Amino acid sequence: MTGVRPLAQINGTVVLAGAGKMGGAMLSGWLARGLDPRRVVVIEPQPSNDIRSHLVKGVRLNASPHQCGTVAAFVVALKPQAFREAGPALKPYLEAATLVVSIMAGMTITSLGEVLGGHIVRAMPNTPAAIGRGITVAVAAADVDATQREVADGLLRATGSVEWVTDEGLIDAVTAVSGSGPAYVFLLAEELARAGIAAGLPEALAIMLARETVAGSGELLHRSELAAATLRQNVTSPGGTTAAALEVLMGEDGLRALMTRAVAAATRRSKELAK
Structure with missing residues (x-):
């Protein structure tokens, strides 16, 4: 990787599905690092007060796929159990070439592809992300290009350090060591x-x-x-x-x-x- 793409340079909308503790920490990190709030859509049926506080800055809540425009990245921060139920409703937000960044424990690239499609990056952060001191390990599917990987790296790096691996099989152990x-x-x-x-x-x-x-x-x-x-x-x-x-x-x-x-x-x- 030649460098981290500044978040302000991301073209299109960033959609965040799931704005709990980890998703909320990522959102706060994005905005602090210069991502235009008007380019962010949060999909969350029960938003916290912290999430609602971002709405006055321009972040949109529960916008329809049509209202989102071109989606540059679709970030999934749901609990794995909730994703299985919500997945079909999220698919209309994506096109075949959309970058998908998942931070869900246990959900493989194959499983994500079957439900959502898109070009997938699977990542595992941890809770110190809430103070910008997290560590995330990420792995990209073979069809993720260099530009998409830079976008994913920038989004993930907003909450701390990022390490990339090429073997998806390592993510379960990463989850056990740094995630938990x-x-x-x-x-x-x-x-x-x-x-x-x-x-x-x-x-x-x-x-x-x-x-x-x-x-x-x-x-x-x-x-x-x-x-x-x-x-x-x-x-x-x-x-x-x-x-x-x-x-x-x-x-x-x-x-x-x-x-x-x-x-x-x-x-x-x-x-x-x-x-």
């Missing part, structure tokens, strides 16, 4: 606080310590060029308190085994959603 990954990190903060309370800390202090420790460590990891393992080792003095804790966390039935099983379970479920 924020929940694992939030669980770490939750359980670290609970353990602090069990060790005698006041509840409010334990929650604050856990929250700030996870957030600060994540920011350190983000800014540092060092590997996570190196950063861990830098905190760990031989025979010290951290080493005592890591003996438990890195034991035979510790975090490595649990995380491997958790990611495998999420990967299986992602594959099941495609059936």
